Amino acid sequence: MADCYLCGERAVFRTEDGPLCAKHFSKWYEDGVAAAIKRYDMIHAGDRVCVGFSGGKDSTVLLTVLCRLNLDCELVAVTVDEGIGGYRDDTILAAKDTASRLGVEHRIVSFTDVCGKTLDELLENSPQAACSVCGTLRRRALNRAAREMEANSIATGHCLDDESQSVVMNYLRGDVTRATASFNSNSAELFIPRIKPLCRSSERATVAYGLCNNLLVPLPECPYTRYALRKDVRTWLGKLEYAKPGTLTRIADGQEELLSRMPKSEVVTELGRCEKCGEPTANRLCAACQQLERLM
Ligand SMILES: [Zn+2]
Ligand SMILES: [Zn+2]
Structure with missing residues (x-):
């Protein structure tokens, strides 16, 4: 690759403006995350932000960048141990290590x-x-832990690729409710709001940031990935992004534009508490307890 267009050092990543060295690329990546936080009004002065911290590459980059941005907020981290043999133990060790290195309550x-x-x-x-x-149970565990830790928001490591994949997956499943995000409930204080500070950062840039900053340790892939629709969508969109750069951003932009034109749902769903676990739900049992009843 050519030299950094700002300082002439060896470049590690090519942005739309030109190639950048490790130092300038890291700054560019962090600025991008800061811009997304501002654009979507994600974090406010004095907030307590709970980072959903799997210990994988995306959430490790997320926690590190949030620490480095010196935002006027408190950071805590929660790792959910799903109990996946041969996969989770290593990522949990990595998570403990990173949190203690960054001095974040974990x-x-x-x-x-x-x-x-x-x-x-x-x-x-x-x-x-x-x-x-896994998704349903993890969401409940994370929501409950964040509430107990008195957090105002839950930050997850979803990047631009994840967001664009989700948009396409909603269409592939015909899931109009999710595609239009029209859910409106009375129980915001029970559901801790989600924020996604990496939502405008590509996975490629996120991995490059992790590599430049020595954040990534080789970890195994989740063994259940082979059953996921997301895996096919990821491969397919990856090819499109390579052939037509900007595809992922256009999908995310299109979705945002679509949502901005949607009237806010008039129907307010009255939430109660799950009979079994006490988490918020519109039904007798929450989604997690329904899943558990089917499986046990
Ligand atoms: Zn440079
Ligand atoms: Zn429940």
Whole structure:
């Protein structure tokens, strides 16, 4: 690659404006995250932000960048241990290590604590349901931990690629409710709002940032990935992005434009508490407890 257009050092990443060296690329990446936080009004002075911290590459970059940006907020981190054999132990060690290096208060909650079984045990007879079961239980565990830690928001490491994949997946599933995000409920204080500070940063740039800053340790891939629709969509969009750069950003921009034209839903869903676990829900049982009833 050519030299950094700002200082002439060896470049490591090519941006739209030109190639950048490790130092200038890192600054460019952090500025991009700061701009997204501002653009979507994600973090306010005095906030307590709970980072959903798996210990994987995206959330490690997220936690590091949030620390380096010196925002006027407090950061805490929560790792959910799903109980996935041969995969989770290493990432949890990496998470502990990073949190203590950054001096961030860190809590680990496990599926065994919240439902008595590991994900592997729950999925014994239906591994193809992995991502949906895991996602629902993880969301509940994270929401509860963030509430107990008195956080105002939950920050997740979803990057531009994840966001664009989700948009396309909603269409592939015909899931209009999710595609239009028209859900409106009375119970904001029970559901801790989600923020995604990396939502405008590509996965490629996020990995490059991790490499330039020695944040990445080689970790195994989740063994359930092979059952996920996301895997096919990821490969397909990756090819399109390579052939037509900017595709991922255009999908995210299009979705944002679509949502801005949607009238806010008039129907307010009255939420109560789940009979079993007390988490907010519009039904007798929350989505997580319904999943558990089917599986146990
Ligand atoms: Zn430079
Ligand atoms: Zn429940």
